[in-house]
Amino acid sequence: MTTTTSPTTTLRPAPTRALNLARTTATAARVLRQLRHDPRTIALMLLVPCVMLFLLRYVFDGSPRTFDNIGASLLGIFPLITMFLVTSIATLRERTSGTLERLLAMPLGKGDLIAGYALAFGTLAILQSALATGLALWFLDLDVIGSPWLLLLVALLDALLGTALGLFVSAFAASEFQAVQFMPAVIFPQLLLCGLFTPRDNMHPALEAISNVLPMSYAVDGMNEVLKHTDMTADFVRDALIVAGCALLVLGLGAATLRRRTE
Amino acid sequence: MMNYPSARSDPPDDPAIRAETLNVVRGTRQVLRDLDFTVPRGQITGLLGPSGCGKSTLMRAVVGTQAKVTGTLDVLGRPAGHPTLRARIGYVTQAPSVYDDLTIRQNLAYFAAILDPGHAATDRRQENVTRAITDVDLTSHADALAGNLSGGQRSRVSLAVALLGTPELLVLDEPTVGLDPVLRRDLWGLFHDIAASRGATLLISSHVMDEAERCHRLLLMREGRILADDTPDALRTRTQSETVEAAFLHLVDEATAAARAKETTR
Numbered sequence: 224m225t226t227t228t229s230p231t232t233t234l235r236p237a238p239t240r241a242l243n244l245a246r247t248t249a250t251a252a253r254v255l256r257q258l259r260h261d262p263r264t265i266a267l268m269l270l271v272p273c274v275m276l277f278l279l280r281y282v283f284d285g286s287p288r289t290f291d292n293i294g295a296s297l298l299g300i301f302p303l304i305t306m307f308l309v310t311s312i313a314t315l316r317e318r319t320s321g322t323l324e325r326l327l328a329m330p331l332g333k334g335d336l337i338a339g340y341a342l343a344f345g346t347l348a349i350l351q352s353a354l355a356t357g358l359a360l361w362f363l364d365l366d367v368i369g370s371p372w373l374l375l376l377v378a379l380l381d382a383l384l385g386t387a388l389g390l391f392v393s394a395f396a397a398s399e400f401q402a403v404q405f406m407p408a409v410i411f412p413q414l415l416l417c418g419l420f421t422p423r424d425n426m427h428p429a430l431e432a433i434s435n436v437l438p439m440s441y442a443v444d445g446m447n448e449v450l451k452h453t454d455m456t457a458d459f460v461r462d463a464l465i466v467a468g469c470a471l472l473v474l475g476l477g478a479a480t481l482r483r484r485t486e
Numbered sequence: 487m488m489n490y491p492s493a494r495s496d497p498p499d500d501p502a503i504r505a506e507t508l509n510v511v512r513g514t515r516q517v518l519r520d521l522d523f524t525v526p527r528g529q530i531t532g533l534l535g536p537s538g539c540g541k542s543t544l545m546r547a548v549v550g551t552q553a554k555v556t557g558t559l560d561v562l563g564r565p566a567g568h569p570t571l572r573a574r575i576g577y578v579t580q581a582p583s584v585y586d587d588l589t590i591r592q593n594l595a596y597f598a599a600i601l602d603p604g605h606a607a608t609d610r611r612q613e614n615v616t617r618a619i620t621d622v623d624l625t626s627h628a629d630a631l632a633g634n635l636s637g638g639q640r641s642r643v644s645l646a647v648a649l650l651g652t653p654e655l656l657v658l659d660e661p662t663v664g665l666d667p668v669l670r671r672d673l674w675g676l677f678h679d680i681a682a683s684r685g686a687t688l689l690i691s692s693h694v695m696d697e698a699e700r701c702h703r704l705l706l707m708r709e710g711r712i713l714a715d716d717t718p719d720a721l722r723t724r725t726q727s728e729t730v731e732a733a734f735l736h737l738v739d740e741a742t743a744a745a746r747a748k749e750t751t752r
Binding site: 252 | 551552582588592596599631
């Protein structure tokens with residue numbers, strides 16, 4: 224232990240703004256660095272979707288049309304689910320370990336923290352989606368008429384939506400057990416109603432109406448647009464904007480759950 | 487002090503912390519009752535009292551993370567929780583708040599980037615990080631994961647984070663709990679050095695009364711109230727006690743007797 228401290232360098236406190244690029248990227252780098260110490264999680268995040276697609280391809284060995292439909296939808300659903308799980312646990316940890324309180328007692332904007340998480344998990348989502356899309360298109364013969372870049376774009380928006388939802392629900396989970404249970408509670412209903420199992424207009428009208436206000440429905444619709452059309456259709460643009468809008472809205476709600484003062 | 491142009495506006499004899507009729511309610515329980523006290527600048531003030539007496543709540547109120555605070559609470563000349571205070575206060579919670587899945591150096595580098603962001607500050611940040619690690623004597627473990635450290639080591643990493651930004655006020659919640667005597671002595675040496683060489687104010691809580699002797703001033707707390715606000719010497723003289731612990735017990739007995747007398751006269 225030193226009892227004489229070296230002369231301290233001048234440090235002028237930087238002001239807290241709504242969004243500070245350096246603080247945001249520092250947060251994203253920190254989140255990614257944490258993950259790097261956990262290679263198993265990274266491997267699971269990247270490989271599980273690929274294994275699932277591979278399985279699915281041979282489950283529907285006799286009906287490649289079904290694989291096309293479900294496979295394309297799943298390319299949008301995987302990033303949503305993975306990022307939801309990872310974000311809800313990561314932010315819950317941040318809340319319970321005291322690091323969130325510490326950060327909010329520092330000159331860190333809530334926007335910096337949220338954007339940092341979105342940036343870090345968004346990067347991972349791009350990697351995950353690129354792998355899954357590449358595998359599906361070039362090795363499993365997924366028949367997509369549109370551009371793979373559009374598939375990737377929807378997947379990224381879905382990942383952001385998952386991050387936003389995870390961040391939001393982590394505020395209502397007191398433990399990691401509860402956080403994991405939010406997955407079936409928040410994601411499964413959307414999974415059933417999003418048009419993955421049957422077209423949405425075949426459902427009971429009440430359920431179809433509900434599915435119309437659930438964001439995952441538009442994620443799947445967007446994927447199906449790419450599946451069937453060569454160009455970027457107006458419907459695709461609408462679907463993508465709805466998913467992006469929902470992600471931003473929920474991120475805003477998530478920001479509101481980050482309180483500087485708590486009881 | 488001259489590092490912070492904004493601090494020049496407050497007169498130097500202005501206390502670091504001033505509380506008037508400070509009250510805090512948590513749920514339905516009143517945790518702090520009508521506190522009036524000041525904490526002088528450039529000194530170490532010990533906040534002592536049994537577990538559950540409201541020490542942590544008071545500290546959280548000072549750093550601005552406690553909700554439902556009423557009354558007056560000024561910190562470094564601003565109302566507690568003011569955004570400009572965030573970079574001027576270092577706060578260490580009782581449980582170490584660091585990322586277990588990062589190394590010590592990575593933890594400090596992240597918090598340093600929040601305090602002093604930007605590419606231009608890279609060198610200065612690195613210097614601050616290295617100094618903070620040296621201050622808490624963890625240089626040999628700098629590249630170990632925080633999750634693999636012992637409890638005492640992790641709490642020192644947490645302390646190092648608070649030392650990063652050369653804060654004017656350090657609020658430390660039980661920083662020496664569970665540490666061996668040698669480390670405790672060294673840390674108290676560091677606290678005195680920070681107060682003397684940087685002119686910083688330290689508010690340090692403890693439920694171990696023998697640490698009281700190392701403070702310049704003491705706030706003795708019990709059940710959400712302040713029993714005494716004095717120097718350790720004055721406290722012992724006033725209560726004719728050998729130790730601060732005996733003085734504390736004397737004051738508790740006195741308060742209980744006074745409460746009983748009040749009840750019987752009612």
